[in-house]
Amino acid sequence: MAEQVHGTIYGINGPVIKVHSEHAFQMLEMVLVGHARLIGEVIRIVDKETIVQVYETTTGLKVGEPVISTGKPLTIKLGPGIIGNIFDGIERPLSRIAENTGAFLKRGSVMDNLDHDKLWDVKILVRRGEKVGPGKVIAEVQETSSVLHKIMVPPNMEGEVAEVAADGQYTINQVIVRIQEGKTIHNLTLVQEWPVREARPYKKRQPLDIPLVTGQRVIDTLFPIAKGGTAAIPGGFGTGKTLTQHQLAKWSDADIIVYVGCGERGNEITEVLEDFPKLIDPRNGRPLMERTVLIGNTSNMPVAAREASIYTGITLAEYYRDMGYHVAIMADSTSRWAEALREISGRLEEMPAEEGFPAYLPSRLSEFYERAGRVENFNGTEGSVSIIGAVSPQGGDFSEPVTQNTKRFIRCFWALDKSLAYTRHYPAINWINSYSEYLEDLAPWYEENANADFMEKRIRLSRILQEEGKLLDIVKLIGSDILPDEQKLILEIARAIRQGFLQQNAYHEQDTYVPIKKQYLMMDSLLKLYDRALKLLPLGIPVSVIRNTGVFEDVIRIKYTISNDDPGAFETLNQDIAARLDALEADYRSSERVKVQ
Amino acid sequence: MSIEYMGLKEISGPLVIIDGVKDASFEEMVEITVGKQKRLGRIIQIEGETCVVQVFEGTMGISLDNTRTRLQGKPLMMPLSKELLGRVLDGMGRPVDGLGEIYPDKSWDINGEPINPVMREYPRNFIQTGISSIDGLTTLIRGQKLPVFSGSGLPHNQLAVQIVRQAKITGANEDNFAIVFAAMGVKYDVAEYFRQSFEKGGVLDRVVMFLNLANDPVVERIVTPRCALTTAEYLAYERGMHVLVILTDMTSYAEALREISSSKGEIPSRKGYPGYLYSDLASLYERAGLVRGCKGSITQIPILTMPNDDITHPIPDLTGYITEGQIVLDKGLHQKGIYPPVIVLPSLSRLMKDGIGKGYTREDHPQVANQLFASYAKVQEIRALASVIGEDELSDIDKKYMRFGRFFEAQFIAQDFHEDRDINQTLDLGWMLLGLLPKEELDRISPELLESRYVPMDEDEVAKLWT
Ligand SMILES: Nc1ncnc2c1ncn2[C@@H]1O[C@H](COP(=O)(O)OP(=O)(O)O)[C@@H](O)[C@H]1O
């Protein structure tokens, strides 16, 4: 297939170039720019002038260099070899690029996205003459020890199986099944292509009533996200967005993790690459890397590819969802993506809306978050894509356009708080400003799988925290000494909730991930302590005396003293606390008697 | 022989526009002759035969018809050699110390190339600076980018000098340690202060200095850090050296960027800064790090002054989003006479978690650091309360916190400009101060560790031990 020149470069302004041509380019078509054949995408067409955004640095390009049309939109390859791998924003394999060009990224590294030489063990699942439609699983490949890759009939294709290969070893480009659709024969290999900006279709949406369990107490217990749901993590720098994303990538109960490092630090990608192969997935005992794919388009890599990275990520997620997997995608940070939009828009001299962002920012955000969901696939399986997007508000101010517009399209808001981070209260998720709109739909699941009164207890816990918030406003003005004892007790138990329950140490072997059942038991111990202590107050026992028994410290330390696999220990602890407070009560009653006598 | 283009079409601030140019490539360098004088420029936009050129030496004295321009066919290159050590260069890397030309071993494009993230090595090696607030609470790691957020009138230069003087980098010795210093828009006396302290410290021959001073051309400021970082990369990756890069003042750098952007008529984002400020800063800061298979390392300490002491201003804000933490200096502490005035709560070292503790610094380090942060945060709350109800009205325990706060600032944060504390001294000091608080208050430390290390202290004891 000989490619011909379709246009020539006329103007260059950073990643944006102007092309003059007689050829009619298509909107959003992928093109190859200049002698170096840099990958670009058509973003505007005015008469004979076409504007292209280029995914690599344009240094050295000249007016008059050729621009070649490919006739198809920006497309990525979907097939075995994705999981466990790391790609840039347009699915170029960074490890293999490193093998070829060394430590630094050179321009024009056009490479096959997936390994073409590797032989995969393929098990064919269809027979000649079988009628097949979109999503039908025609073969299986064990992609990693954790992931069974299902080779599917692409969307928008159906017909009768005309020919099948035998089970055996194949590379991704070998034909394994031929399908006859009317007069056309489709040759199916292990890969299919898909344009990243288009959502992959599914049969129908399902209700969002199962949580994505993350093992993070403040999330699972207070502000849970559903499988197929959407969440935003906004926060100023250093408040814990990336660490929270990493925690979710490590511990959430998704089958597949797509982690998109969009315009952030190189070392954070390196950290994942070093840690994940060593960390063990608690659910199957395999290395976490075996279910993870990374997209790394760091802040110093080309800005247009940063814009594309989010779409590449979500397309990968949808592809695995189609196989019947629960996929979670973390995008760190969506603000960098929005800024990439702004940068390109600025170079096009478009009329900006707020703070220089283009007027289409909200629609782009909503299109992205709409690609989340729990669905029934064409092949009858059920899968989901959950999106967790970090937001980096300018100046840490949540009133800025990206945070505000994101808020319209997500249903879980985990607001990170600078003052909590300053006091090293981690995760610094503010319990007053955060919310989850999934609570009601998830309640039955919690009642069935954690405990019948999980939601009741959750409400009590959050009431205490709200109450504390109000009291602290008063304490700021007058100190806590003159508060009545009931209120002092609220402050005391709320402190225990904050330190013992909300704070969770990502670097502690046990505390980094806590199962829901243990979360329930911790909550239970805290509330039992509160109830018991409350009964002591009418006897005139001051809160300070209760405090001196050390019971609050004991519940605060549960996260370290009771291991995740030892629920029995809670019974012992609760009894011990009850016994100590009983003793305190008995003591008081007897001394009262002495006084009376 | 390339063509010479006579005259210009337009002049706007630091930019000139040339018409009728053939075969120009994007970001190529041009040489502009004005009378007898030669200036350098860079093509920053091309439209047909029209090129927008930014002139590094400024456009003063240029008219529409007194110039001749010649394309150089390549981007701005930095001549590199180990002989650069000990030399003083201008903001574009040309010697200004009268010691003659540099004979380059290599010549590299100053824009560099992004490090492939799979080829990075995660930084883990502790750099002891001898400064308690840094070593104990915002630990510097080899290969880290850790800026100092300062304000005008604060001693950020002293702090940087003290770090350079005392820094002990694992694996670095006299032969493989270098400092690259880039001044952007700073005053002459500031640059001179650094030079003298390098000289006094006996390290002048390990330093490469790039000077773009306050009265030097603004456009040149854009390339100064790039020349400096290219030099650092050469020393680290070609010559296996551990390089400490000091970039000051990043605020002047960002202002220069804004000036050029507005001359180009670009749509501004916040406070007039261009929308690409984040990407531009990242293209500098991300040049810190370790590369697999290379012996050397690049550690960056950028210094910036926060306009109006406002940490939410775009320059500190975007910097903080890119760098691996920040050391924040505070006017209030400075006014109390505390040096270095490091305000620990907003300060952070993101790489600290993997570079401290057992096998790196000392096993108790993470917990002690955590506890000091938490207790000092509590001090702030109690101070706020005390300012309302008066210190006398505070509860006993709150009074203890007030005392802890005073000692913490006076003894842990404050230290002499010449005082070099090793990490054991820093941590022991931390324990001593925690001794001022009752054991039950120390909830960030494990019971076992408390058992073995905690010793209650009263005020007099601390004061006595200290002197
Ligand atoms: N859950 C946590 N446990 C312990 N430390 C945390 C936690 N969350 C955040 N941190 C600390 O905060 C620092 C900054 O977090 P990070 O996720 O990088 O912030 P952001 O991405 O918002 O800038 C981390 O380096 C770590 O020291």
Ligand SMILES: [Mg+2]
């Ligand atoms: Mg982050």
